[in-house]
Amino acid sequence: MRELTGQQVVDAIRAETEKTLEALGGYVPTLAIVRVGENVPQLSYEKGAKKRMQNFGLDVKTFVFPEDVTPEVFFQRFREINADSAIDGVLLLKPLPEQLDVRRAEQMIDPEKDLDGISPVNIARVFAGEEAGFAPCTAEAVMETLRTYEVPVHGKRAVVVGRSLVVGRTLAMLLLRDNATVTICHTQTKDLKEECKKAEILAVAAGRAKLIDRDYVSAGCVILDVGINADENGNLCGDVNPEGLSDLAAALTPVPRGIGAVTTSVLAKHLVQAAARRLL
């Protein structure tokens, strides 16, 4: 079984963005990170994103608002950030505190700067199978992994476990765009084992530690594990239990160092794309 680590995918994405940056002739795209409050997972994602942008030669501006910011102040500033021609892309860290209507922010974000695909315009583009928009970065990270490791998707039976908007549903549409025959499974699926066994490509974004083991996998299957959970000993683990898969599956993304490691690189790619679409 091949281990599809994220680093190789990151390297491939960086090589691609470097070409685009060359075409931009020295222009350095700038990402605006918008954060409200001091939520720990958000701070951690922000730190990772900043490091990745630096590493890709991109700029970051951080806009931090106090937890109790008023809607008036926040949305006026958010509008300005989106309109600022010195900013190429916007990442809004979620969730927002109660007083801020997240729908209003999603509808306000400039679709051409909406790098993580939260605008209805981009969601509609993803659903329609169009190339124009930005899809949420984690779902794109799965597709980048398939591309980098040259896993054929066209005509394959793909099964997606999980139906969140940001991962499961989006990933189903991205696989469909690449001409897979796609099945979406979820907690109400009657015989998850049987469904998963039909998969040539199995993408798991269920958010349940070690939900999928060898009983769910047919020989030769390529497995993408989008889960990030803590196991019974507090260690990081995916939605897939890798034990006993090595002689069965063709390939598996590890957790950690798999899909999760690719997400911020997709964000960087989207930033460079946004700048290129505007300037080239």
Place this chain on the structure above:
Amino acid sequence: MRELTGQQVVDAIRAETEKTLEALGGYVPTLAIVRVGENVPQLSYEKGAKKRMQNFGLDVKTFVFPEDVTPEVFFQRFREINADSAIDGVLLLKPLPEQLDVRRAEQMIDPEKDLDGISPVNIARVFAGEEAGFAPCTAEAVMETLRTYEVPVHGKRAVVVGRSLVVGRTLAMLLLRDNATVTICHTQTKDLKEECKKAEILAVAAGRAKLIDRDYVSAGCVILDVGINADENGNLCGDVNPEGLSDLAAALTPVPRGIGAVTTSVLAKHLVQAAARRLL
């Protein structure tokens, strides 16, 4: 095999809208039909829609523009129609002539009056599995048919053949919202027969006359035929060939007098819903 005719579904939808109209205490919702030019299929759909609205006790105003209307004139008027508080719902007949950017119209239509779900806001709602928006009427007509004939969807294996935005993809999301396990098939699907045979509910919106016959169907399957085609003799036929299905399938919608007959009733239902959401 049961024949799931549209009339019974229409009657059920009318009974439902009558209740809502009672709650609206005599208020008569008004549909604005917006048409550019004299395209024959559009005229025919308009005629059917008007008749249905009348039949449901609803008002229609038709706004007709010449084929060569300028974008300035059209979009200003379209904006006014959407803003008009005497209009509860808007149906824009498509396609538009070349000089009119359909994307602009889709983004301009008021999502709360967008009865056929063309606004990105409504498309995003459908994709997210939310109840709030309006889905395209034809896809909803399939769901109304399943509801009227009390076909259970929860936990069932549903296969959708066809991936158009308006029918296939939307229908997949509506079936998923009702907790089916959904597979989307299309022209690039490797073994369509095998995929279809796994279906407990088979919805066909491929746009190919008699694509599906008994070789694609397992015993007890409920088949929804969304196709409207002309056969070799010029007669109306669906995407499903009904020959030899009667001892195999549990149920089938006929063509004509099936799903197609339900679509304008869903439009009427959406109109009444739009009025009720605004006024109740």
